[in-house]
Amino acid sequence: MNLQDNDFTLFGLPEQFAQERAAIDTRWKELQRQAHPDRFAAQGAAAQRIAMQWSVRINEAYQRLKEPLKRAAYLCELRGAPINAESNTAMPAAFLMEQMAWREALDDAASAADLDALDVQLGRARQQTLRGIAQSLDESGNAAEAARQVRALMFIERFAQDVQSRFEQLGQ
């Protein structure tokens, strides 16, 4: 094993989208228990430097594996269908229409109850997209389709952030 191994190999997990969050958390802690610089504090500077590299690498993999969106994007990249979110913004018309409807609903939202309703809709869209991603990556093996779904999910998450900041404006 080395620092260049992919996240799944590093964590000893099957290279697929479906993962148990609890298993990822447990493995993260087991790996940090071995590699964290604190484990080598009584040793020389060289050991500290290497421990730091490993520990950083483990945290990086953990950040990517634990978030379904980042995990999906990473898998697409591993399978030759990078997301390229900046350059590839083409989305189906129906999806864009739905986005516009949501934006309008957010602009019109006057109360926490309005925002809650929007939040529920978003949650549903998120779950549906995640199911689609799991299907594309783990069953049909269609990374290009998965990458499209990941881009759609990125739109949803960005919008969800706007909803959250509106919640905060309204005093949570």
Added chain:
Amino acid sequence: MALLQISEPGQSPDPHQRRVAVGIDLGTTHSLVAAVRNGVAECLPDAQGRVILPSVVRYLDNNGRQIGHEAAQAQASDPENTIASAKRFMGRGLADIANRDKLPYRFVDRPGMVALQTRAGEKSPVEVSAEILATLRFRAEDTFNDDLYGAVVTVPAYFDDAQRQATKDAAQLAGINVLRLINEPTAAAIAYGLDNASEGVYAVYDLGGGTFDISILRMSLGVFEVIATGGDSALGGDDYDRALADWALTRLGLSAASAQDKAAIKVAARAAKEALSATDSVAFEAVLSGASVSVNITRSDFEAATAPLTERTLAAVRKALRDARLAREDVQGVVMVGGSTRMPQIQRAVGEFFGTEPLINLNPDEVVALGAAIQANQLAGNDSAGDLLLLDVIPLSLGIETMGGLVERIVHRNETIPTAKAQDFTTYKDGQTALALHVLQGERDLVADCRSLARFELRGIPPMAAGAARIRVTFTVDADGLLSVSAREQTSGVEARIDVKPSYGLTDEQIAAMLKDSFATAEDDMKARALAEARVDADRMLLATQSALEADGALLTADERQAVDALMARLRETLAGSHDAAAIEAATEALARGTEAFAAERMNHSIQKALAGRKVETI
């Protein structure tokens, strides 16, 4: 005289193997040092049996200093030369210091960090703190009659990079090997032994003299995972004192003009506050401009005057819970830290907020130092059975200035450390050959609203069309939470890097001079100290290599083993035969370089072993 100790056969570690490692709580109002002795963490007392050292340094004539209790007593009589609460000024510019008109000091505006004018000249808060740390170091060395191997020094979780770096610099200035900076709330959780408790989520509410911290931690499998942290680095018991003083002055129809009056008011307010934790009403008494004044204050007056401060702490608690995506019902217990949590209104407010009685059975003044001592003992390798692991987070986001005065965040707050993050940037103009990088910390979008940590330049970029260069900026945050930044133009390979350090108006020569004129209680000269330090480092390196060889010597080929043995032999020889610090340092460094590949191999091996072991279990 202390009784000589005799341990059970087979129980005591080899005395030469046991390293003196301490935890230091460098507090705003007072500081403590603690160590694990016979398996139990305890605060170390001074010769008079006092564990608390007031964080006060008084500068006298002829380079003399008073540190601690004596200095604290002189606060009212010699306010300008008696520096208290230096922690509040660490890594801070003049403009950052709230209520500075109410403080008796002569501040000097210096780039990066404010300085204080005293009769002994200009003093940086780092120097003042170093005096306190050195006093605690000597206390530990006197207690154990041995050199200090290293210390874990605590900082408020909410401290930014400049404040952390200043703290570490102060420790180094005091000749202390910093094993780790850890957050005060995390240290408190360790002291409470929450790792042994049932799994769950805990909150640590830490209201000190000058800072407020809230941390939300999750314990599982002996791992302390900080989920979110928040607070206010300029809110503490001092503010309660000030609110009480303002209340009293308003009642009396007076104002404090002179430095003496300001200091007298401060001392009187503090005394009244402390008394009100035990009684319902007390007389606020002070001598102002030579005249005695007195006014009665009740606990409910005090609580009403300070309610907005208490509410500010609860607002930070709500924000931390939001960051952790947790509800207050998810919190299983609340640990109280800091002398200010003795105030009944605080305990009541926190208890009502979480719907649970806060934990107050450990002394809130000592709990942070005790936890730091436990961690120090383990980091020094004294506690081989210790299985504690801290996974802490960065408290504030880190980013870089982009066009239009905006901040592009690169490392987000509450990310687990150590961490490294990279982001690509490009040039703005055709033929641009240099890039100015401005490193910032904070949660706001505008540069003006964030803390400026450092500026540096990447030069020598080959001229290209605007937008063609690819400059990768990498932020690395180490396990102490300290940042370094590097920038590299990808096509040409031009590089620049910077360790982000606050400037506090001290040149390297000044620092050397400060070390030379030493600290109040230190007499040994620079050479002797350098030699002693080189010897300690060499011993440390030899021990580490020896134990690495014992554990994993099999990983080396015969040739490699021979090379390492030769380097160790050379270092031992140098150590035995030389009184030259530089020669010993060179031999130590040679051993460190010569074992770097072995260290890498060991790490790989240990991780592989860990994974292999787990796979067998899961199958």
